[in-house]
Amino acid sequence: MAKKSLCAWQDLALGAAILAPGSAAKLKTGDWRTLIPRLDEDKCIKCGMCELYCPEFCISEGKDGFFRPNFAYCKGCGICANECPKQAIAMVMEEK
């Protein structure tokens, strides 16, 4: 039988609790994505609304002042595109 469990049941913490904080960072949600946000730098006013609304907190400001997602975590949910006041973000099918 193929081994499909993370660990033996005896090794789980009480009630399957997670004892170390910050473990969500280990879950790379980027591979959930089908649509990918594409930024039009001509339209972008660098307001940072996308960063505020991102439910994954994966958008941050770069040295050039543009806000870009960390694609290891971006699920492609499209909230940034929806909230952008300048329609500078388009959700496009990602080629994998």
Place this chain on the structure above:
Amino acid sequence: MLKKRVGIEVSLAVAEAVKQARAQVISAYPITPQTHIVEELSTYVANGELDAEFIPVESEHSAMSAAVGAAAAGARVYTATSSQGLALMHEILFIASAQRLPIVMTVANRSLSGPISIWNDHSDIMAERDIGWVQLFVEDGQEATELTIAAFKIAEDHRVLLPVAVNMDGFILTHMIEPVIFPAQATVDKFLPPYKPALKLDPAKPVTMGPVGVPEVYLEAKKQCEQALLDSKAVVAEVLAEAGKTFERKYNLIETNGKKKAKTLFVTMGSLGESVWSAVEGLNEDGEDVGQVRIRLWRPFPVQEFKKACKGAKRLIVIDRAMSPGSVCGPVAQELKTIFYKDKDAPEIVNVIAGLGGRDVPVADFKEMYRLAKKGKLAKTYTLWGVDSNA
């Protein structure tokens, strides 16, 4: 020392027991026939007689949710409910056991609607058989008082860490005025020391309780809880024995009454057991070969102890207090048919579903059941007692 017996409504005796157990958080929503318990507890808290947080929530779903949160924070938590209230708690009941939270809850057993009924049977808890809680059934006021205290000790034992439901029949037990002997506070404190959580929500040492169980871990999480429930049997037996010693009573997982090694045994759970006891005594006086087995621990089901109590019996008359529509018989009889399956000396199991929705089942009726069973005149599937036409 002469123990003082107090005439008291059993609901109020349970409230007193919770006070003696020094519960720290009580979250509850009133529902007949449980209301008197939490109403009395709210008075204790308001009067400063009990140092606890009383959370008057807006529903039973919230009552159990608040209990989960408080227990996760490391408090000794109590709640009580009944019938529709228990049904409304349904989803959170599984979460309490899955997170291994030692909540104690009294279930004042009452029938489920519809039709609307406030009266007693076991249909509420039987719909919650598989919640993964330790489930006890008490028969009288003294037992309700002492096992409420014992329930905290069972739940909080680090070998268990599971919620415990103490089932007591609505009205026919909750609203009875019975003589109850209360233990001294010092006795209770010695029996039940303060709760020491194995894991709790603590900003200084953050943990995540109740995370997503991805397919690679869900099964292991379920197995952990099931194993804890199975292993709790030994702890329940140990705590009941200690409770018996402390409170000068005798508590086993399974109790027997009447003639030893009787050929026919009544099987009961809860307060109807007392009426059956009277019927069995009468039948024994008439020379009938009959006894009684009472189930005190329903989950985890004490298979070996039950079989030992039935050794030599040829027939079990199983009294169920709930229906299992579309199945072959009532839930208790289903359990027993399963545990005896393929046993060489398995007794015949006849099932009587009786007293639903508060229908009275007097002592004479149990004698009649015995006579019918002896003549082989009870249905092979089950008899819905008191309903004229069993098709």
